[in-house]
Amino acid sequence: MGAFTKETFVQKLEAQGIVLSTKQLQQFETYAKLLAQWNEKINLTAIVEENEVYEKHFYDSVLPFLHMDMQCLCDVGAGAGFPSIPVKILYPQLEVTILEPLAKRIRFLEELCAQLSLTGVHCLHVRAEDHAKEHRECFDVVSARAVAALPVLSELCLPLVKVGGRFIAMKGPGANEEIEAAKHAVKVLGAEMEKREESRLSDGAVRINVFYRKQRPTDRRYPRNFGQIKKHPL
Numbered sequence: 001m002g003a004f005t006k007e008t009f010v011q012k013l014e015a016q017g018i019v020l021s022t023k024q025l026q027q028f029e030t031y032a033k034l035l036a037q038w039n040e041k042i043n044l045t046a047i048v049e050e051n052e053v054y055e056k057h058f059y060d061s062v063l064p065f066l067h068m069d070m071q072c073l074c075d076v077g078a079g080a081g082f083p084s085i086p087v088k089i090l091y092p093q094l095e096v097t098i099l100e101p102l103a104k105r106i107r108f109l110e111e112l113c114a115q116l117s118l119t120g121v122h123c124l125h126v127r128a129e130d131h132a133k134e135h136r137e138c139f140d141v142v143s144a145r146a147v148a149a150l151p152v153l154s155e156l157c158l159p160l161v162k163v164g165g166r167f168i169a170m171k172g173p174g175a176n177e178e179i180e181a182a183k184h185a186v187k188v189l190g191a192e193m194e195k196r197e198e199s200r201l202s203d204g205a206v207r208i209n210v211f212y213r214k215q216r217p218t219d220r221r222y223p224r225n226f227g228q229i230k231k232h233p234l
């Protein structure tokens with residue numbers, strides 16, 4: 001398989017019926033540049049080489065959300081903006097809320113949104129479990145990539161999802177074990193697994209996106225504080 005490039009990204013989206021405008025292409029280019037620039041000052045990501053950014057950050061981020069019917073997305077632990085900022089570039093009308101406890105990453109995200117002229121992105125310097133205490137069940141979709149193991153992640157994310165909405169956990173090859181380990185937590189928190197989608201990067205690495213659907217409200221006891229969640233996952 002040949003190298004994945006910016007052109008591959010554009011072609012893969014076109015194959016899905018999505019044609020990027022000049023503005024959107026420029027936004028992705030500026031994003032890749034800012035990522036590399038800021039990464040010299042603060043630790044944002046190990047991936048800054050342009051082709052890799054287009055495949056492992058941009059394409060990987062948008063893949064689970066293509067043609068998804070949603071108005072508001074919450075991204076738990078977005079770090080340098082993944083997956084939510086590429087999804088926002090693709091769907092400019094989307095309302096995005098980012099929950100991220102590292103202040104430096106929030107500063108990067110605010111600067112990024114200003115440079116890309118993105119409106120309707122709320123970058124909140126807060127942990128998911130703290131935000132969920134007051135903002136329950138208000139998002140169509142909650143996403144998290146590379147944040148925590150599924151039994152823990154479910155408790156951070158599912159209380160934020162509207163009944164009928166989705167939680168999308170973006171995982172690597174260990175997803176199957178995590179899905180098994182999280183079964184009880186997901187049930188207690190009021191959700192059911194809908195599907196899992198597996199894909200491969202050009203270097204053969206496996207990505208597994210796990211989709212959950214919220215069936216009923218989550219008991220107000222959850223999420224607990226992080227110490228309890230981590231020490232005694234549901």
Ligand SMILES: C[S@@+](CC[C@H](N)C(=O)[O-])C[C@H]1O[C@@H](n2cnc3c(N)ncnc32)[C@H](O)[C@@H]1O
Nearest residue numbers: 077078079082099100101102127128145146147
């Ligand atoms: C490995 S990084 C992944 C960043 C990004 N999602 C990505 O895929 O590139 C994990 C991020 O989760 C954030 N995080 C960890 N615990 C969190 C919590 N309880 N609530 C919200 N964010 C959290 C960290 O600050 C960090 O930025």
